[in-house]
Amino acid sequence: MASDYPLKIFYDASCPVCALEMDKLGARDTAGRLVLVDMSAPDFDAACHGFDAADLDAAIHAVRPDGSVVRGMAVLRLAYAAAGLGWLLRPSGFGPLRPAFDAGYRVFARHRKSISRALAPAINAVRGRRETKGAA
Helix, strand or coil, X not given: CCCCCCEEEEECCCCHHHHHHHXXXXXXXCCCCEEEEECCCCCCXXXXXXXXXXXXXXXXEEECCCCCEEXXXXXXXXXXXXXXXXXXXXXXXXXXXXXXXXXXXXXXXXXXXXXXXXXXXXXXXXXXHHHHHHHC
16 A cells, blocks of 8 residues: 655645644644645645646645545545544544545535634634744
């Protein structure tokens, strides 16, 4: 079986929820198993990576070393596992629970921009506290 890592993840850093989650996972990824690509960067070109920008914007995507594409909750399960937190999302992959978690992710993805706008003040406060603690 081919390895899932390094896993190249395309995410939207302009989305506060997405950015906080990827920052957290990236910081915990001491083995370098995750390659985080900000699709909101001004110079990012989805076509250069073989994607349509609207498809990338609709759900989180990742590419395994063998070139196979993963999207949605499957990306998050792999990313959390890479960061040593696989146990947190392991239940989301269990047979009878998987469809419910996958559907929940699709609802979040569809509404992530409005959810992020609503949560941005709280997320920014959490990030500000983390930066302050790191500077101390």
